[in-house]
Amino acid sequence: MGRYVLRRVLxxxxxxxxxxxxxxxxxxxxxxxxxxxxxxxxxDRVPTQAQLSAVSARFGLDDPCYNQxxxxxxxxxxxRLKDYLSxxxxxxxxxxxxxxxxxxxxxxxxxxxxxxTATWLVVGMFLGxxxxxxxxxxxxxxxxxxxxxxxxxxxxxxxxxxxxxxTVPVYTWAKxxxxxxxxxxxxFKPSFDSDHPMITVIIPGILLGLAGSAAFIRxxxxxxLENYNSDHVRAARSKGLSERHVRVFHIVRNSxxxxxxxxxxxxxxxLAGAVITEGVMNIYGMGGLLWNxxxxxxxxxxxxxxxxLAIVTIVVMILVDLLYAAxxxxxxxx
Amino acid sequence: MxxxxxxxxxxxxxxxxxxxxxxxVDAGRTLAIVGESGSGKSVSSLAVMGLLQSPPxxxxxxxxxxxxxxxxxxxxxxxxxxxxxxxxxxxxxALAALNPVYTVGWQLTEALRARHxxxxxxxxxxxxxxxxxxxxxxxxxxxxxxxxxxxxGMRQRVMIAMALAMDPEVLIADEPTTALDVTVxxxxxxxxxxxxxxxxxxxxLITHDLGVVATVADQVTVMYAGRAxxxxxxxxxxxxxxxxxxxxxxxxxxxxxxxxGELEVIPGRPPDLLAxxxxxxxxxxxxxxxxxxxxxxxxxxxxxxxxxxxxxxxAQEVMTDA
Numbered sequence: 001m002g003r004y005v006l007r008r009v010l011x012x013x014x015x016x017x018x019x020x021x022x023x024x025x026x027x028x029x030x031x032x033x034x035x036x037x038x039x040x041x042x043x044d045r046v047p048t049q050a051q052l053s054a055v056s057a058r059f060g061l062d063d064p065c066y067n068q069x070x071x072x073x074x075x076x077x078x079x080r081l082k083d084y085l086s087x088x089x090x091x092x093x094x095x096x097x098x099x100x101x102x103x104x105x106x107x108x109x110x111x112x113x114x115x116x117t118a119t120w121l122v123v124g125m126f127l128g129x130x131x132x133x134x135x136x137x138x139x140x141x142x143x144x145x146x147x148x149x150x151x152x153x154x155x156x157x158x159x160x161x162x163x164x165x166x167t168v169p170v171y172t173w174a175k176x177x178x179x180x181x182x183x184x185x186x187x188f189k190p191s192f193d194s195d196h197p198m199i200t201v202i203i204p205g206i207l208l209g210l211a212g213s214a215a216f217i218r219x220x221x222x223x224x225l226e227n228y229n230s231d232h233v234r235a236a237r238s239k240g241l242s243e244r245h246v247r248v249f250h251i252v253r254n255s256x257x258x259x260x261x262x263x264x265x266x267x268x269x270x271l272a273g274a275v276i277t278e279g280v281m282n283i284y285g286m287g288g289l290l291w292n293x294x295x296x297x298x299x300x301x302x303x304x305x306x307x308x309l310a311i312v313t314i315v316v317m318i319l320v321d322l323l324y325a326a327x328x329x330x331x332x333x334x
Numbered sequence: 335m336x337x338x339x340x341x342x343x344x345x346x347x348x349x350x351x352x353x354x355x356x357x358x359v360d361a362g363r364t365l366a367i368v369g370e371s372g373s374g375k376s377v378s379s380l381a382v383m384g385l386l387q388s389p390p391x392x393x394x395x396x397x398x399x400x401x402x403x404x405x406x407x408x409x410x411x412x413x414x415x416x417x418x419x420x421x422x423x424x425x426x427x428a429l430a431a432l433n434p435v436y437t438v439g440w441q442l443t444e445a446l447r448a449r450h451x452x453x454x455x456x457x458x459x460x461x462x463x464x465x466x467x468x469x470x471x472x473x474x475x476x477x478x479x480x481x482x483x484x485x486x487g488m489r490q491r492v493m494i495a496m497a498l499a500m501d502p503e504v505l506i507a508d509e510p511t512t513a514l515d516v517t518v519x520x521x522x523x524x525x526x527x528x529x530x531x532x533x534x535x536x537x538x539l540i541t542h543d544l545g546v547v548a549t550v551a552d553q554v555t556v557m558y559a560g561r562a563x564x565x566x567x568x569x570x571x572x573x574x575x576x577x578x579x580x581x582x583x584x585x586x587x588x589x590x591x592x593x594x595g596e597l598e599v600i601p602g603r604p605p606d607l608l609a610x611x612x613x614x615x616x617x618x619x620x621x622x623x624x625x626x627x628x629x630x631x632x633x634x635x636x637x638x639x640x641x642x643x644x645x646x647x648x649a650q651e652v653m654t655d656a
Contacts, residue, residue: 229387230430231425231427231430231431232430232431232432232433232434234385234425234431235423235425235431235432235433235493235496236433236444237383237385237414238383238385238414238417238418238422238423238425238497239418239444239445239496239499239500240414240415240416240417240418240419240445240449240500241414241418241444241445241448241449242411242415242448243411245448249436249444250433253435254433254434254435257435327435328434328435329434329435329480329482330434330480330482
């Protein structure tokens with residue numbers, strides 16, 4: 001078990017290194033093709049050569065390799081790794097510490113993900129199990145139809161419809177009826193409110209969670225169906241156990257193995273969806289931050305955020321693998 | 335079991351997997367049910383346990399009584415609970431029939447904990463006892479291992495122990511040795527026979543291995559296309575089969591003392607249950623089939639001396655021929 005964990009962690013670190021390197025290459029080529037991003041610092045003004053080189057130096061963009069197309073710029077890469085290892089993640093183009101930016105943005109993303117995960121589990125597990133239990137019946141067809149419908153409706157369409165069609169009238173009505181600080185009004189507020197970070201992410205989170213739950217519903221259903229007809233479930237029934245006991249201990253428990261592996265995949269999908277959700281709903285989170293950083297070619301911020309997201313993803317994947325090993329005794333002794 | 339009829343509704347029509355099957359087993363006796371794949375032998379045992387998936391399966395008639403208690407009028411829930419207490423079942427493929435995510439000890443005593451309120455400690459003691467009973471070496475350690483850590487033969491022993499956990503009065507073993515190699519098969523059969531003798535259980539052995547039947551069974555029921563074609567004490571059935579199918583089956587056993595000869599086979603294939611031939615279902619493959627076999631209803635069951643019966647128009651003749 002210890003060796004298994006160690007191996008997974010080492011693999012994670014290697015993956016992280018590769019992600020950072022790839023990111024470095026991409027941004028390097030972008031700079032080489034598009035010109036010095038330090039120019040963005042000056043907005044519309046035209047800086048003098050001295051000003052430009054001072055700013056470039058401040059953001060680590062003064063290395064001559066950035067002017068040679070195709071040069072992989074190993075020097076700045078090594079420097080950046082060194083900085084990262086010493087806990088220095090640099091500043092954005094406005095001079096704010098990336099760590100402090102992330103510290104304000106990450107909790108909002110975390111809140112969003114809390115709602116997303118809860119939605120997956122509740123909707124996915126509940127509807128998936130119900131469909132499996134009532135296989136072939138109307139309920140089953142209904143749930144499967146529902147999941148296909150969600151799939152056919154991309155998350156950004158859902159969000160745009162929600163924001164521009166539903167929130168405005170409901171919010172106006174709730175504001176008039178209960179006051180602008182009432183729970184209902186805040187719940188349907190068309191954009192994020194940093195004074196009420198939890199309430200205002202609930203509905204965007206549910207919508208994003210629903211989008212991810214479509215695949216989840218079908219997976220839970222398929223995994224449970226496989227168990228409903230399996231020999232070990234029949235053997236368990238032959239012991240005279242109640243159907244409920246068999247369902248909880250033999251069907252849901254055994255089907256949790258493939259479901260746990262899928263959590264990792266759905267999670268990365270939701271991470272991508274979070275960028276869109278935070279963009280549309282103006283949530284000040286990691287996704288929204290990344291969206292703006294790319295628009296401003298804020299290299300340090302992009303690399304910082306993507307590195308962090310990569311770390312989160314890798315940690316989730318390792319956790320999923322460990323969960324998998326914990327759920328399936330056949331894995332542990334490999 | 336009296337006149338049991340089990341039907342499956344399929345996309346192509348209704349299939350009668352078991353058609354009027356009657357058998358009984360007494361305490362301490364072994365009944366073997368033999369037949370080809372699809373002859374209804376497993377389905378009838380699943381019907382006893384209330385384990386048929388319905389739909390598509392449906393028990394269309396008959397009755398199953400255990401010590402005078404009718405099982406088929408019970409609700410499914412009652413039926414399963416009742417069978418859990420009184421009838422143990424050993425399944426064919428122990429690797430598939432054991433749950434891979436729980437320890438062997440957990441599974442052995444699952445019903446005891448869930449239904450009889452055993453504590454963890456009591457359950458563990460009982461699990462070790464059960465493993466000892468089926469002669470799993472080092473039971474004390476192995477009780478907390480998982481099924482995939484056991485060899486095929488040991489897994490089948492665990493399966494048997496699981497069926498014995500509730501001290502059943504009848505044990506149904508559905509092809510308990512099919513998935514095992516020959517030496518292990520013999521060990522498992524010996525074990526079953528010993529346990530059965532010791533506890534005076536009734537044993538229903540479902541198999542297609544006629545060699546096994548000869549060594550352990552008292553009584554044999556030969557099934558073909560969902561019907562019992564012959565029922566007889568095992569020695570009589572082997573010595574003088576009263577149904578051409580039984581006879582053909584016995585002739586198709588490879589024999590060591592007739593080396594080099596060609597293996598006898600039964601020509602043709604088992605009938606498609608969607609289109610069972612009129613008359614006797616065996617007639618297209620039967621060497622003695624006559625016109626009377628080819629039309630009308632299947633032949634009635636003929637009672638023969640010695641508590642035997644066979645469903646053949648020529649039972650008497652077949653029996654004396656041999």
